[in-house]
Amino acid sequence: MRKTLLALAASAAVLIPGGAMAQDKTKACWIYIGPIGDFGWSYQHHQGLLDVEKEFGDKVETAFLESVPESADAERALERLARSGCDIIFTTSFGYMDPTNKIAGRFPDVKFEHATGYKREHENVSTYNSKFHEGRYVQGVIAAKMSEAGVAGYIASFPIPEVVMGINAFLLGAQSVNPDFKVKVVWANTWFDPGKEADAAKALIDQGVDIITQHTDSTAPIQVAAERGIKAFGQASDMIAFGPETQLTSIIDDWGPYYIERVKAVMDGTWEQVDVWGDMAEGHVVMAPYTNMPDDVKALAEETEAKIKSHEFNPFTGPINKQDGTQWLADGEVAEDGFLLGLNFYVEGVDDQLPQ
């Protein structure tokens, strides 16, 4: 056995090209929380990887690790990527925040880009995220137009600012059409669990909602909505294939442009630490085609989208009250980005108590 192994090792050593050949290529690497086939979050990041390959062709080499748990394994996975010659590593889940910063301290020559986090403990760590709530406002407008019950169901993941922001933006959009509109929230406490997400969708529909939207990554909720004959919104990617008669639109996370820009910066030697919060105008947040709705709703949705895109309108513009009825933003006042990033309360009209 030993001999066989040694022989294998010897033959393999001959077959494996030395690390030297990678010198003129830039190596870009990713780690994903879910499988690349989740058709949601991780799938979209992987599309970004493919965009980078398409853009740079032979000049770039890529690698990725999928389904990496946010346990001690994440740090090992990152170290392995860093040691395998990656020049830039994108870590695409919040739970990779501390491992990313730890490994970045040990590999100062490698650039790290952490999605959705807030810690940049070393100069070679950037953070990036997108203003998904802009898209959620548009969805709210559509929901209020399409719903007969006046109540939408919201499948949420974790009570973090980004998710709370999304719920608020969705409701504000809906209230701009129907001031009495309500949102029911179910916390699935997961980013990706088709079974749990489907159960949440069923529970919400049983409680009388006739529109489903989600801040979790699988296609299960839209499939349940399709079975029950109500409308729903996709998440992270265009999920129209999973509900051709069901999906109204979807917020598409288009990471491609950002990834191309950052990999290019590494190639040119111009990479610098940034904290990016991309929006619709920059093409980081894209709305899937407006489908399964009358023309007037579609026109209103397009108009809302255009206003947000041109920065003519910000979803968080007062007057807005907090859930308990006290004032948050005065008439015409616009919420600051820094405040939104730590948002931990609901606006008036959310039919749920925020888990604290």
Next chain:
Amino acid sequence: MRIELVKRPQHSKLFSALSPFLAFGLTIVAGAVLFALLGKNPATTLYYYFIDPLTEVWSLHELAIKAAPLILIAVGLSVCFLSNNWNIGAEGQFLMGAVAGSMLPVLFPEFQFWIVLPLMLLMGMAGGAAYAAIPAFLKVRFNTNEILTSLMLVYVAQLFLDWLVRGPWRNPAGFNFPETRNFHSYAILPEILPDSGRAHWGFVFALVAALLVWFLLSKTLKGFEVKVLGQSPRAGRFAGFSAGRMVIFAFLVSGALAGLAGISEVSGAIGQLRPSFSPGYGFTAIIVAFLGRLNPLGIVAAGLVLALTYLGGEAAQISVGLSDKVVRAFQGMILFFVLACDTMIHYQIRFVRPQAAGAGETSHV
């Protein structure tokens, strides 16, 4: 035609010893075929899987980190399984050990003194043991099935941890994300050789535990008691051994070791509590215990091999572009061949023809 497994009257000592190597060889062959069918070079892929992680020092450290909890838990489980106590809930004891041990740095972050770490380790062991005592007590007192109670308590522990880190123990400066505050430096289990990698003392605990339990099982009366009560409770009773006390003993030992594994993992490798910091160590350890044939020293080897398959799987993903799914299927093949080889040593396959079935009807039970 029907296929039957018939117990061999005696099994070959030689093949028993060779079995793990035979299984490994078969895995290599089957893996090579699988990789070739996927269009990957089998030699390269196998190299990355089994050799590459062993060629660098940092990677050996990672191997120790991954193997430490598996070995610690599995060593404890061997005492349980040998005494015929089916503790399936090591995952829960692992989590509760971590929770109990984390109380000091999370609830009293101002209390920073060298005594914190030893206290945390002791509290971790106590937490794991206390949690294991529940199914043990239920079994002794009410004769409940410990497989069910210990397993169900895993879910209780998972939800309890989840509730803690989302609610009362959440990091006040963490933007509502579900995790506790980071442990202060006195609450971190140090690295063994900080210059070369990040393996922490948990691996040393695992080796010491394996040696101690090996000594206990093979050289002491208590070890004899464990095995007698496991193989023949009736004979054990004649010898004056108490089955009830053995249940408690086995569960406490295995719970304490699982708890120690839990607090070592949290304090050594992660540095804070999170809702899901265990990728199922408590369940994987059951496999490790049986791969190591319930022998503490065998378990050390089995734990290292299983840890290697995780590391190798990552290396193969990055270097050869093997999918995560293939990696897991390959891991499954290893376990399959180990079990198949063991079965074939103890049993032989017999093909029974339908015509002959009438005559042979009485021979099988």
